[in-house]
Amino acid sequence: xxxxxxxxxxxxxxxxxxxxxxxxxxxDAKLHANDLQLGYPGLDEPVIDTETLVIPEGEVTALVxxxxxxxxxxxxxxxxxxxxxxxxxxxxGRELAxxxxxxxxxxxxxxxxxxxxxxxxxxxxLIHHGRYPHKGFFDGRTEEDETAVxxxxxxxxxxxxxxxxxxxxxxxxxxxxxxxxxxAQETETxxxxxxxxxxxxxxQLQVMDVIRTLNEERGVTVCVVLHDITQAARFADxxxxxxxxxxYDWGRPEDVVSEQLLAEVFGVEAAVEYGAEPTITPKRAxxx
Numbered sequence: 001x002x003x004x005x006x007x008x009x010x011x012x013x014x015x016x017x018x019x020x021x022x023x024x025x026x027x028d029a030k031l032h033a034n035d036l037q038l039g040y041p042g043l044d045e046p047v048i049d050t051e052t053l054v055i056p057e058g059e060v061t062a063l064v065x066x067x068x069x070x071x072x073x074x075x076x077x078x079x080x081x082x083x084x085x086x087x088x089x090x091x092x093g094r095e096l097a098x099x100x101x102x103x104x105x106x107x108x109x110x111x112x113x114x115x116x117x118x119x120x121x122x123x124x125x126l127i128h129h130g131r132y133p134h135k136g137f138f139d140g141r142t143e144e145d146e147t148a149v150x151x152x153x154x155x156x157x158x159x160x161x162x163x164x165x166x167x168x169x170x171x172x173x174x175x176x177x178x179x180x181x182x183x184a185q186e187t188e189t190x191x192x193x194x195x196x197x198x199x200x201x202x203x204q205l206q207v208m209d210v211i212r213t214l215n216e217e218r219g220v221t222v223c224v225v226l227h228d229i230t231q232a233a234r235f236a237d238x239x240x241x242x243x244x245x246x247x248y249d250w251g252r253p254e255d256v257v258s259e260q261l262l263a264e265v266f267g268v269e270a271a272v273e274y275g276a277e278p279t280i281t282p283k284r285a286x287x288x
Contacts, residue, residue, distance in 0.1 A: 028056045028057060029090070030056065031055035031090065032093075033053040033078075035051055035086060035088070036048055036053065036074075036088075037084060038077050047073045048073055058215070058219050059238055063075065063225045064225075064232050069245065070245040074242070077089055079191050080104060092107070105132070105133035106185075107189060108188075111178055122164060122166070123158060123164055124149065124153070124162040127149050127177065130152065130181040131185070133185060134186070156177065158176050158177050171199060171203070172200060172203025172206070173203075187220070188219075188221060190223075195224065208235045229257060229262075230278065233253035233278040238251065239252075239257065248261070268282050269284050270283055
């Protein structure tokens with residue numbers, strides 16, 4: 001059924017979803033941020049300034065929003081790559097700063113937008129690098145390492161590429177291999193920054209299927225930045241919509257993705273329908 005036509009007048013304001021059954025609470029959180037402010041040197045205003053953020057345990061949460069809304073900046077903070085100017089980020093109720101570096105790497109993995117590998121390294125060799133949180137400096141490969149790498153190769157669907165050099169792979173194949181390396185890390189939480197960007201449709205679907213399988217079969221909590229809101233609504237359990245560095249709305253996709261949200265956050269007039277899967281049909285760009 002098509003949702004309510006958006007009110008796009010200047011004084012319109014979207015009220016965040018209030019469906020308590022669909023909105024996770026702090027007690028559900030794997031990651032939880034309070035009064036969070038994030039910025040970069042040289043900027044007068046914070047890039048992120050939001051009161052609260054909950055990433056529910058055991059679910060797939062997608063961060064969505066227009067370019068410049070702060071999605072990647074927020075993910076960097078959750079991965080401890082960017083220190084907050086104010087506020088706290090908690091993992092399992094503990095402040096991120098309380099974790100040692102290897103302890104944190106055993107709990108949380110992060111796959112950035114851009115990744116580089118040493119020249120000449122093979123797929124299997126790269127994936128073994130994901131085992132570093134579980135090893136001492138002089139430790140060799142163990143049976144546990146081999147098992148984890150084999151599982152990661154299989155789950156990502158790249159077993160047949162194990163002896164191939166990274167540099168000879170297509171973009172989609174490389175992305176699946178980087179995801180396999182993150183899987184070999186065997187963390188309970190995985191963060192991914194736009195893992196489907198620049199990939200063809202086939203590889204986009206492969207990447208999202210791997211994420212979904214990882215969550216459903218191993219119970220891994222996933223937080224992923226996605227550029228395609230239709231893809232996010234289809235694959236994620238929860239959506240967090242960001243606008244100008246703040247959480248505009250969050251909840252189940254069917255409660256968040258509406259014609260009004262697309263108009264006010266993305267500046268697009270679109271039709272939204274929910275059947276077996278969500279359908280978003282863009283009509284036109286709205287004036288600023």
